[in-house]
Amino acid sequence: MEISEKKAMLLMCLCALLWSIGGLFIKLLPWHPAAICGARSGISAVIIYIYMRSKGYRLVLGAPLVWLSGLGLMGTMLLFVSANKLTTSANAIVLQSTSPLYIMVISALFLRARYSRRELVMVGIVMAGIALFFFDQLTPGGLLGNLLALLSGMTMATMFVTSSRLPDDQSSMSALVLGHCGAGLVGLPFLLLTPVELTPLTISSILVLGVFQLGIPYILYALAVRRCSPLSCSLLGMIEPLLNPVWVLLVLGEKPGFFALIGGIIVLGTVTLWSVANARQAA
Numbered sequence: 001m002e003i004s005e006k007k008a009m010l011l012m013c014l015c016a017l018l019w020s021i022g023g024l025f026i027k028l029l030p031w032h033p034a035a036i037c038g039a040r041s042g043i044s045a046v047i048i049y050i051y052m053r054s055k056g057y058r059l060v061l062g063a064p065l066v067w068l069s070g071l072g073l074m075g076t077m078l079l080f081v082s083a084n085k086l087t088t089s090a091n092a093i094v095l096q097s098t099s100p101l102y103i104m105v106i107s108a109l110f111l112r113a114r115y116s117r118r119e120l121v122m123v124g125i126v127m128a129g130i131a132l133f134f135f136d137q138l139t140p141g142g143l144l145g146n147l148l149a150l151l152s153g154m155t156m157a158t159m160f161v162t163s164s165r166l167p168d169d170q171s172s173m174s175a176l177v178l179g180h181c182g183a184g185l186v187g188l189p190f191l192l193l194t195p196v197e198l199t200p201l202t203i204s205s206i207l208v209l210g211v212f213q214l215g216i217p218y219i220l221y222a223l224a225v226r227r228c229s230p231l232s233c234s235l236l237g238m239i240e241p242l243l244n245p246v247w248v249l250l251v252l253g254e255k256p257g258f259f260a261l262i263g264g265i266i267v268l269g270t271v272t273l274w275s276v277a278n279a280r281q282a283a
Contacts, residue, residue: 008227009236015220016239022213023089024247025205026081027254032194036206037081038187041074043210044218045180051219052173060174065162069172072159073179078186079152086145090245090256091133094264095149097241100271101126102157122274125266132263160233163225172222180214238272 003011029036052059060066076096083092101123133146159179166172196202225233241264248254256264 003223003227008224011220012224012228012233012236013239015217015224016237017243018213018217018220019237019240020243021247022080022209023084023093023244024251025209025213026084027089027248027252028205029202029209031196031202032190033082033085034078034187034190035194035196036187036209037077038184038191039206040209040214041077041180041182041187042184043207044214045177045184047211047215048173048176048180048219048222052170052177055169057170057173059177060171061178063166063171065166066171066175067178069159069162069166069175070178070182072155072157072162073176074182074186075155076152076159077179077183079148079155083145083149083152087142087149088245088254088256088260089248090254090264091142091146091260092149092152093241093244094260094267095130095133095146096152096156097238097268097271098126098130098150098153099157099160099237100274102154103161106157106161119274122270125270129263129266129270132259132266135259135263160225163222164228164233169222172225173219176218176222180218238268241268 026033026036031039080092080096083096104119104123130150134143163172163175166175221233228236245254245256
């Protein structure tokens with residue numbers, strides 16, 4: 001499919017907008033985090049596979065990058081849902097948004113990328129912003145939630161870097177199906193062995209998560225990611241952490257702590273300015 005870089009950026013924006021509703025619907029579901037992750041990823045895998053069949057794509061199972069990208073996605077799904085249940089949605093999504101930091105580390109270690117003093121200063125500022133999240137009075141669960149959110153940033157960076165190097169849309173879609181199937185299999189025992197309340201609210205919430213928050217957005221992501229750089233995708237993905245806490249605040253009234261709010265402004269502001277500067281320099 002021929003898609004220009006400009007159109008790919010628009011697809012990534014729409015993807016991030018749909019991603020942003022995740023925190024709200026995860027909070028609305030009174031299920032175990034792994035059960036939520038398994039159910040929504042299972043639905044998403046079906047949606048993506050139906051799209052693949054409509055395009056005549058086959059599953060690519062023999063490419064290491066496809067599996068690595070799928071593992072990055074699976075880790076991101078499991079870690080983010082768990083973090084979202086243990087800490088505030090704002091903390092979970094902002095700490096996950098440190099993925100550009102991990103992209104730098106992965107690129108330096110495996111792709112021999114070099115970074116300037118300015119970029120290293122940016123890393124220091126972001127790390128200081130992250131530290132502020134741990135100044136709020138956290139319960140042990142909240143602390144664990146923050147740590148899981150940071151780990152989800154690492155797995156998301158792995159997904160961005162590996163999926164951007166896949167050769168075609170067929171490979172990109174295959175990685176998504178593998179990742180969501182993996183998350184679905186991990187969550188299946190929890191769906192069977194933990195209480196899963198079935199009401200109109202829970203059923204509609206899991207369908208929204210599976211179809212509109214994961215299935216359709218990840219098709220858009222797969223189309224966009226090979227036509228935008230990993231950092232460009234990461235920058236456009238900042239729409240998600242900006243809107244995610246807003247939906248939770250408007251519907252559930254959940255507010256981030258003072259230090260987390262300041263830390264979030266520092267992290268998102270620094271990463272955004274750095275990404276914009278990189279894009280201008282590349283142009």
